[in-house]
Amino acid sequence: MYRISELADKVGLSRSTLLYYEKQGLLRGSRQTNGYRLYSDKDVQQLHLLQQLQSGGLTLKECKSFLDSKVQRAVLEKRLQRLDEDIAQKQQARELLVALLGQSSLRIWHQQTDKLAPDAHLEWLKQQGFNEQQALHLKWLSKDMNEHDQYMADFMTVFQTLERWGPGCDADSLKALLTLPTIPSKIIDIGCGKGFSTRLLAKHTLAEIVAVDNEQSALDELGERLAEQGLDTRVTLSCASMTDLPFTPESFDCIWSEGSAYIMGIEQALTQWRKLLTNRGYMVVSDLIWLTDNPSQEAVAFWEGEYPDMQTIEKRLSQMRQAGFEVIDHFTLREQAWHDYYQPLKARVAEVKASMPKSNAIADIEREIAIYEHYLGEFGYRMFVLRKGA
Structure with a gap:
């Protein structure tokens, strides 16, 4: 026979735990005339059986039920389901820790995080030691800080020799310019890249132009x-971040941004850049949008990863009006704008692919080209010509 302290030592549990078990009817000692309770070897075995049941994740209430009667299959199935869910969550946690240690890819995590909290994600990347340019590239291109340097090296190998870094054509840019009620005198071209739009604006206006890019x-x-x-x-020419432009409010009567505002988010760009415009100043911005209410599943899956904030025309127009802009005009870029970008890109990929057989950048570019070839028409670039409201 065992006193409660001896029983506790025997089964590796605390005295208070045994008292609690007794209160719950899981343990029954025999009270002696001196007031002490004594426990038998049968009680020891009962406690060991209880511990074995608990090792399966069963609650004390469930254990008591199984000790008093036949095991209920439905309870076991429910407990197994919860256990599987816990294991899955812990596996995800483990995979994240492994990735953060640089032992695997963080690509999916970055995509999900950027979709849920884009601004916080960007700030966190900068806290990890990436500068503004690197962080923006990581958000929109490599999406994996563990492989970022190699990814960007491969990416620039492909794009450095190309004329265009995104869809566009002079005819559409000129159409947007001619839509403006008055010709601006001071223009900022944000995210200008190699400057197709900058050169067109310089050629067709007498405006002073500031061309901004972080490359x-x-x-x-x-x-x-x-x-x-x-x-x-x-x-x-100004090498600066579009998220932190070094210009005073109301410095320009026109903001121009073709295919780049998505990098910081259209809504944020509308709000932040609006301050740079004079009263009734213009903003011309192009954005990738859905042209159908029922896009193909493959196209949706691709753009959810590449551009999670992609919207319909109606949604973008609503956001622009809410940001304090009047919509002067909007139109979809012609197919030539895509052809002039993707055909040279496709040829360049074919040229360098053999020298980069395991490049994630090449794989991503090829996938984007395939989406363009199969589903253009379900999505497209839309040019929006706006005027700052009062």
């Missing part, structure tokens, strides 16, 4: 092109 190599090439065409006297 210095693109600005260097733009500077050379402007000088060759004699357009450099009215254009200032």
Whole structure:
């Protein structure tokens, strides 16, 4: 026979736990005339059986039920389901920790995090030591800080020699410019890249133009092109982040941004850039949007990963009006705008692919080209011509 302290030592439980078990009817000792309770070997075995049942994740209430009567299959199935869910959650947690340690890819995690909390995600990336340019590239291109350097090296190998870094054509840019009720005198071209729109604006207006991009190599090439065409006297090049533009409020009467505002988010761009406009100033911005209410599942899956904030035309127009803009006009870019971008890109990928057989950047670009070839028409770039409201 065992006193409660001896029983506790025997089964590896605390005295208070045994008293609680006794209160719940899981343990029954025999009270002696001196007031002490004694426990038998049968009680020891009962406690060991209880511990074995608990090891399956059963609650004390469930254990008591199984000790007093036949095991209920439905209870076991429910407990197994919960256990499987717990295991899945813990496996996800483990995979994240492994990825954060640099031992596997963080791509899916970055995609999900950026969809749920884009601003916080960007700030967190900067806290991890990435500068603004690297963080934005990581958000929208590599999506994996563990493989970012190699991804960006491969990406630039493909794009550095290409003229266009996104869909667009001069005819659509000129159409948007001619839609403006008045010709602006001071324009900022945000996310200008190699400057197709910058050069067009310089050629067709007398405006002073500030061309902004965070890729210095693109600005260097733009500077050379402007000088060759004699357009450099009215254009200032600025290597800066579109999320932190170094200009005073109401500095420009026109903001131009083709295919780049999505990087910081259209709604944030509308709100933040609006401050740079003079009263009744214009904003011309293009954005990738859905052209159908029932896009193909494959197209949806692709763009949810690449551009989770992609919207319908009606939704974007609503956001623009809510941000304090009047909509002057909007139109879909012609197919030529896509052809002029993707055909040279496709040829360039074919040229360099053999030298980068395991490149994630190449794989992503090829997948995007395939989506373009199969589903263009379900989505497209839309040019929006806006005016700052009062």
